[in-house]
Amino acid sequence: MSALTTAEVSRLDPYAFLAVLGKRVIHPGGKASTDRLLQWAALRDGERVLDIGCGVATTAVRLAQEADVQVVAADISPLMRERAERNVHAAGVSDRVRVDEADILYLPYDDDAFDCVFAEAVTMFVDRHRAAQELARVCRPGGRVLATEFYWREPPTPEARQIFLGEVCPGLRFDSIAEWVDIYGGAGLTDIRTESGPFAMMTPRGFLTDEGWHAPAVMLRAMTRFAYLRKMAWLMPRMSRAVPYLGYIIVTATKPEQATSGDNA
Numbered sequence: 001m002s003a004l005t006t007a008e009v010s011r012l013d014p015y016a017f018l019a020v021l022g023k024r025v026i027h028p029g030g031k032a033s034t035d036r037l038l039q040w041a042a043l044r045d046g047e048r049v050l051d052i053g054c055g056v057a058t059t060a061v062r063l064a065q066e067a068d069v070q071v072v073a074a075d076i077s078p079l080m081r082e083r084a085e086r087n088v089h090a091a092g093v094s095d096r097v098r099v100d101e102a103d104i105l106y107l108p109y110d111d112d113a114f115d116c117v118f119a120e121a122v123t124m125f126v127d128r129h130r131a132a133q134e135l136a137r138v139c140r141p142g143g144r145v146l147a148t149e150f151y152w153r154e155p156p157t158p159e160a161r162q163i164f165l166g167e168v169c170p171g172l173r174f175d176s177i178a179e180w181v182d183i184y185g186g187a188g189l190t191d192i193r194t195e196s197g198p199f200a201m202m203t204p205r206g207f208l209t210d211e212g213w214h215a216p217a218v219m220l221r222a223m224t225r226f227a228y229l230r231k232m233a234w235l236m237p238r239m240s241r242a243v244p245y246l247g248y249i250i251v252t253a254t255k256p257e258q259a260t261s262g263d264n265a
């Protein structure tokens, strides 16, 4: 794996930084929200699954281990794809998980190519309406789209909003639960259900729950370079000021057999 310079470490977004430290679950609902998405997905043998914005491929590997499915794990980031490839190989599921380069806004797949499409904590980084339309386009009629997003669980103080959206995750956009439902509904998806909960990923308890036996390795790695420690020292106090207001929402939706709206659905 390529080593990053100190300047590159300082420029990493928080999610790429967590991936570099070896963290495996990198979305606001943590492992519990993935458990729920998997229940909703109810994958059947032989299905084709897309995990777009796969990060280090934690969910993609899990899908291949828990169901007899073929998975495409795709991400725009070379750094994430490099780690995804390594994790897929280490898990021994290279025959069932393929790692692709893809942009959620311009998915390089045919219409109706997948039975099930996952997007955990990706849509919120981009043009959300266009991303939802792409998820719907590549899902077959009758297939499922599943997503995890951020939302403000409590109205944030101006300081918390500025810290999170201005400093920690510049460019991130997220909405109320009703607005997320509108975005997925506007893409032509139906039977939309949501659940929500607090943002626990960056709390000590959430970290231990998500990473399990792997947690000490992540903490040790954070101590192996001054650049990592400095980035942690910048990130953690800011996160802790925003965490009380943040939550996650998970969404499941179905692409109707007969399209109701959306350009390509």
Ligand SMILES: C[S@@+](CC[C@H](N)C(=O)[O-])C[C@H]1O[C@@H](n2cnc3c(N)ncnc32)[C@H](O)[C@@H]1O
Binding pocket: 015, 024, 025, 026, 027, 052, 053, 054, 055, 056, 058, 074, 075, 076, 077, 080, 102, 103, 104, 105, 119, 120, 121, 122, 125, 126
């Ligand atoms: C918060 S991380 C989530 C990673 C993974 N889904 C998970 O839950 O652990 C966001 C991921 O989305 C990827 N991403 C951001 N913009 C993207 C885009 N336009 N197309 C595809 N992936 C994108 C990032 O590289 C990163 O891996």
